[in-house]
Amino acid sequence: MNVFVIGANGQIGKQLVERLHEEGKHQVTAMVRKQEQLDDFTSKGYQAVLGDLEGDVSSLEQAMSGMDVIVFAAGSGGSTGADKTLLIDLDGAAKSIEAAKNGNVKQFVMVSALKAEDRSAWPEEMKPYYVAKHHADRLLEESGLTYTIVRPGALTDDAGTGKVKTGDVSTGEIPRADVAAFLAHLIGHDAAHNQAIDLVKGDTAIEDTL
Template sequence: MKVLVVGANGQIGKQVVSLLQESDEYSVRALVRTEEQLTAFEQSGVEAVLGNLEGSVEQLESVARDCEAVIFTAGSGGKTGYDKTLLIDLDGAVKMIEATKNIGVQRFVMVSALQAHNRENWNEQIKPYYVAKHYADRILVESGLTYTIIRPGGLLNEAGTGMVAIGENLERGMIPREDVAKTVVASLKETNVFNKAFDLVSGETTIADAVGGL
């Protein structure tokens, strides 16, 4: 299965790309924004393409062509204004969903945010970010694509434990980015999580068992 990783140069995206590259089941295409990023991926043996989530749907169709799945890990980041949150986390995600559907790619895995589906539990300090995630997720659910929406808690840069908790409504918690990336890849072919959305934090269940047992 060939997988397009959107947001491949991000902290989770890079780990997803590495996991896919190391796997015998997948090949990977990294979507990046700059020539420098393109060169870095190509030097590590990863196919990479230039693209911009603020560009057209047609441009995004071209970068996803020949792929069988899309993983969306892109985000505007904490250093930009809420204008970029709307343009990347919401409109960019929606354009990628449209492009994926238009060219007949069926599988779409979205990295969202803990409790993005539940307005009552949004973090007031970054509420516009949650608005963007909430509506991008809703549009994915309504798209007709075979989706999985993964809503991780607070993200850590420490080494993963491989042990997680998955559920519809979890208490706020933290999770290493490494474990998020491994859960994303484990979800690609796991039919138990097709057309499902779930919160994800560190826990006491292996990733394989948690994803397979949802």
């Protein structure tokens, strides 16, 4: 399958691109915002295109033309304000969903956040981020696309363990490497279709999930 990773220069996105490229089961294309990022990916033998989530829908649609699976792993980052969170995490996701609908993709995978669906669980200091994730998820669920929403717990830079816990999870953390591995696992997996999956570190091998 042709997999298109939005936010490929982010910490999860970059690891996902590398993993998919190494596994060789799918053709992966990285979408990045800057020319130097594109040059870095292509110098490693990866397929990459330029795209801007603050641009228009038609340019995103053109960038993802011919893709079977879209993975939205983009984020404005913790150092930006609520304005960028709104523009990237919410409106960037909304534009990507719209472009994917126009392109008839087979699966749209959204990287969300644990408890994004539950307003009562949102920490006060991160409310703009959770608002963006909440509404981006709802837009995807209501889009008519075949979707998978992955809601990881608190992200860490620890080495991946290859083991996770899914299901009804109230709290927990997970290495970004394991999130990337789980995303790679679920691509094209029918059991992941139209599912929202909570994800933290655990005792189940990733290949045994779903």
